[in-house]
Amino acid sequence: MNKLWKTPGTMLLALPLAILCACASGPDRPFQDLARAEASIEQADQTGAREYGATELAAARDKLAKARAAADSDDNVVASRYAKEAAVDAELATAITRNRKAELAVEELNRSIETLREEIARNQSRSGDRQ
C-alpha cells in the first residue's frame, strides 16, 4: 500500500479524482450567509425584537437552525437559502421593532403636548376667574 502511494503515477491519478469529488459535492458551506444570519438575529435581539417582532425573530432562528443542519449534511444550496431567509427575517424583526418604538414615542409625545395644553387652558381659566 505504502509503495503504491509513493509512485508518481498514482499521485497523478489521485489528484484529478480529488478535484472531481469536490466538484460533485457542489458549493462550499455558506459561511458568509450563516454569519450574516447570526449577526442579524443578534441585532434584532438587541433591538428588543422579542417584544414587537417575535414572530419574525422566531422564524429567523428556526431557519438558521435549518441552515446549519443543511450545511452539516453538505446540502449547501439549501443551507444558503435558509441562511439568507433567516437574515431577512431577522432584519424585518428589527425594522418592525424600531418602527413600533418610534410610533410609541410619537403617541407619548402627542399625549404630553395634550396634557401641557390642558394645563395651560386650566391656568388661563383660573386666572380669568381671578380678574
Place this chain on the structure above:
Amino acid sequence: MKILCVSRFLETGAPTRLNLVAGTGAILLALSACTTTPERIPELDQARSTVESLERQPQARQAASIQLTNAREALQRAEAALEDGQPVEHIRHEAYLARRNAEIGLAMTSEAEAAREISQAEARRREVQLEARTAEAERARSMAEQRAMQAERSQQEARASQAVAEAAIEEANRLADELNAMEGELEAERTERGLVLTLGDVLFDTDGDDLKAGADVSMDRLAAFLKENPQRRLMVEGHTDSRGEAEYNKDLSERRADSVTEALVERGIPSDRIRPVGLGEEYPVAGNDTSAGMQQNRRVEIVVSNSDGTFPAPAEQRAVAARD
C-alpha cells in the same frame, strides 16, 4: 409563451373547413392550457405586490434605498428564474427575499415618518411651552400695570378729594368770616349741618312772628350775601323753647321761619332759594330750666347750602323729619 404555443399549433393544423372548426377549438384549448401551464407561485405574486407597495411610498427612496434595491433585484431574479424554468424552490426563495426586503423597506419608511412626526411634535411642544410662558409673563405684566394704575388713580382721587375738602373748608371759613364781619345779630358757625347762622330771640316779639326793625341790618346783609353767592341757598329753621304745647311751638317756629323768608324775598331774593322749616322745640341748644337757657333756645337758625345748592345731610334730615 402563449404566442409560441399558438404558432406551433398553426404549423401542424390543416386548413380544411372541417378542420378549421376543430382547429379553432384546439386553439382555444391550447390557449387555456398555455396560460395555466406555468405553475402559479403565490409567493411570487405576494412579492410583486409588496414590492409595488414599497415603490408607491414616496419616502422609500430616501428612507430605505438599499432595501428597495434589494427587493427589486430579488424580484427580478425570481422572474428570471421563472422564465428560465428553474426549480420552484429557487423561485420561491428569491420571491421570499424580495417580499421580506420590501417589508423591511416599508417598516423603515414608516419609522422615518414617525421620526419626522417626533421632531415636529417636539417643535410644537416647545412652541406651546413658549406660548404658555409668554402668556404668563403678559398676564403678570398687565396685572402689575393694572395695580400700578389703580394705585396711581386712588392716589389722584385721594389728592383730589383732599383738595376738594380743603377748598370746602376754606370756602366755609371765608363765608363764616364774611358773615361774621357783617354788622347785626348774626353769628356764623361751622357745624356738621354746614355753615349755620343764628338769629337771636330778641329780633322777634314774644310769642309773635314779626321781625323787629332791629333785624333789618341782618336781613340786608343776608340778602347781600345771597346775591354775591348766587349758587347758595338757605334753609331757615325756626326753633322755640319748651314752654307751651309742642304743636303750638312748631307752628310758631314755622311762622318765624316764614317771616325771615318773606323779609329776604322783599329784598329781592327768589323764594325758591329759601326753604323755611319749623322745628318747634325739638332741637334745644340749652337747658329749658332757666330763663337764660330758654332764651337761647328761642331762635332762628339759617343753614347755608353747599355750593351746588344742596344741604349737608344732617340738615336735610332735620327738615325732612319736621315735614312728617
